[in-house]
Amino acid sequence: MGDAELVLRIKQGEQGAFEDLVRLHMKEAFAFCFRLTGGRADEAEELSQDGFVAAYRNLAAFRGECAFRSWLFRILINLHRDRLRARSRWDKVLGAFRRDVESRREPVADDGGGALRARELADVVREKVRALPDRQREVLTLHVYQGLSYHDIGLVLSCSYDDVKMNLSLARKRLREALKEYV
Amino acid sequence: MTTCTSIRGALGEYMDRQLDPLRREEVRAHVAGCEACAVELRALERLEQVLKSVPGDGESVRWEAYVSRVGAAARRARRGAWKVILPLGAAALFFAGWARWASTPAPPERPLSALLDEYASAGAARRAQIERDAGRGGAADLQALIAIMLDAHTPPPRQVAAVRILASSNDERVRGLALEQARAPAAEGADEWALLEIGAEPTDDELIEHAIELTKREDTAPEALRILRKIDRRGLNGPAHADIVRRVRGLLASEVEGDRRAGLRIVAALEVLEEDVIEFLDVPGLREAALDFLRRRAGQDFGADKEAWRAYFARRSGKM
Numbered sequence: 118m119g120d121a122e123l124v125l126r127i128k129q130g131e132q133g134a135f136e137d138l139v140r141l142h143m144k145e146a147f148a149f150c151f152r153l154t155g156g157r158a159d160e161a162e163e164l165s166q167d168g169f170v171a172a173y174r175n176l177a178a179f180r181g182e183c184a185f186r187s188w189l190f191r192i193l194i195n196l197h198r199d200r201l202r203a204r205s206r207w208d209k210v211l212g213a214f215r216r217d218v219e220s221r222r223e224p225v226a227d228d229g230g231g232a233l234r235a236r237e238l239a240d241v242v243r244e245k246v247r248a249l250p251d252r253q254r255e256v257l258t259l260h261v262y263q264g265l266s267y268h269d270i271g272l273v274l275s276c277s278y279d280d281v282k283m284n285l286s287l288a289r290k291r292l293r294e295a296l297k298e299y300v
Numbered sequence: 301m302t303t304c305t306s307i308r309g310a311l312g313e314y315m316d317r318q319l320d321p322l323r324r325e326e327v328r329a330h331v332a333g334c335e336a337c338a339v340e341l342r343a344l345e346r347l348e349q350v351l352k353s354v355p356g357d358g359e360s361v362r363w364e365a366y367v368s369r370v371g372a373a374a375r376r377a378r379r380g381a382w383k384v385i386l387p388l389g390a391a392a393l394f395f396a397g398w399a400r401w402a403s404t405p406a407p408p409e410r411p412l413s414a415l416l417d418e419y420a421s422a423g424a425a426r427r428a429q430i431e432r433d434a435g436r437g438g439a440a441d442l443q444a445l446i447a448i449m450l451d452a453h454t455p456p457p458r459q460v461a462a463v464r465i466l467a468s469s470n471d472e473r474v475r476g477l478a479l480e481q482a483r484a485p486a487a488e489g490a491d492e493w494a495l496l497e498i499g500a501e502p503t504d505d506e507l508i509e510h511a512i513e514l515t516k517r518e519d520t521a522p523e524a525l526r527i528l529r530k531i532d533r534r535g536l537n538g539p540a541h542a543d544i545v546r547r548v549r550g551l552l553a554s555e556v557e558g559d560r561r562a563g564l565r566i567v568a569a570l571e572v573l574e575e576d577v578i579e580f581l582d583v584p585g586l587r588e589a590a591l592d593f594l595r596r597r598a599g600q601d602f603g604a605d606k607e608a609w610r611a612y613f614a615r616r617s618g619k620m
Contacts (some may be wrong), residue, residue: 136367166373
């Protein structure tokens with residue numbers, strides 16, 4: 118069953134249809150949030166769940182003018198931005214807690230096959246992507262990891278094709294510099 | 301004529317297959333004959349490979365539980381929407397003879413604001429119960445509390461209640477947020493209501509414990525000591541002060557060197573503990589550290605004479 122039919126059935130009050138819609142998109146929504154939050158699984162789970170609930174609440178406003186997944190991405194991005202704004206003033210203290218957690222992590226043993234390097238690379242890439250300005254991170258994530266075209270990203274972020282192109286180009290430029298040891 | 305500058309500006313779109321066929325062919329032909337642009341394209345492709353090589357993560361998620369949680373939250377959201385709609389339509393439904401239908405919706409949930417108001421005026425036992433209930437609530441409840449805490453328009457008693465409930469959370473991040481919120485107004489020179497509340501009651505032991513834990517680490521100690529000083533100053537001679545003193549004594553008596561060091565850091569930072577330090581002159585293993593502290597603090601040396609130290613600090617603070 119496709120998105121359009123499920124949405125229609127939800128609007129008619131069928132709760133089971135909403136859960137089917139969640140099942141259809143949950144892994145992609147989680148993966149998107151995982152990238153958006155810089156690889157924090159717990160935050161990604163919470164953010165993606167809140168995104169589905171927000172979508173459910175606002176389903177009356179969804180008229181099928183774009184794909185449901187694009188609409189969901191837009192909701193997730195807006196929720197994530199709200200959270201970033203709310204958190205920005207607490208970053209100093211949270212930073213201390215995060216450093217604490219990170220300093221207590223067990224070091225990963227290298228298996229001789231490069232597992233350590235792969236994990237290190239993954240951590241560094243996530244960190245550098247997370248450090249990008251919001252719009253650049255969103256465009257990069259939607260394109261590189263979710264496979265959206267420039268046109269569709271423009272619909273999700275309500276911006277022009279040229280804005281998408283420019284932000285993607287700037288993100289790549291920053292990442293090339295930040296990851297020059299690895300590329 | 302196609303320039304390298306024009307082509308470089310289109311390499312990203314070329315790699316991403318966003319160009320129309322004509323422009324795509326133009327870029328392909330240029331790159332085939334221009335080594336500099338080919339190098340640039342290869343660099344972009346390598347970056348793309350590195351970015352895509354980083355795995356996602358969904359292994360830790362229990363997907364069926366995930367669906368259940370989202371479904372339950374959506375059902376709660378639907379009931380919430382009905383609570384708005386029903387009062388508006390209640391009169392019309394009554395006159396239409398649909399009273400029976402109108403009596404069937406889910407029982408109304410208590411608004412969070414009313415709960416916070418109750419918390420603000422409740423006794424310790426009821427407060428503890430509300431804190432426990434909040435801890436059992438889901439992410440949505442916590443977020444609602446955080447939103448109230450952060451909202452500048454929330455009335456102070458309600459905001460304080462939200463801070464206190466969140467400060468009792470088991471989630472370290474949530475506790476950190478509450479801790480910072482308690483500190484922020486004071487840091488900005490505004491009303492210090494939150495600290496006053498936090499430092500004034502014995503139920504803040506968890507907050508104090510948390511700050512004391514942070515004094516054990518070099519990087520967080522300065523911030524934690526600042527928080528403890530604030531709490532101690534507000535709760536002078538009150539239960540918060542007594543709690544800090546008790547915990548510091550425990551740290552100083554610990555066999556773990558890091559604990560003892562943290563204890564002395566707190567002693568040095570909280571001037572009100574001078575009289576307590578005098579007591580440590582009798583404690584084997586702490587005598588030297590206590591003496592060193594007292595000498596530095598007073599610029600005097602009365603050795604192991606506790607009475608002389610007490611008299612000195614009493615004189616200095618104007619008690620005698």
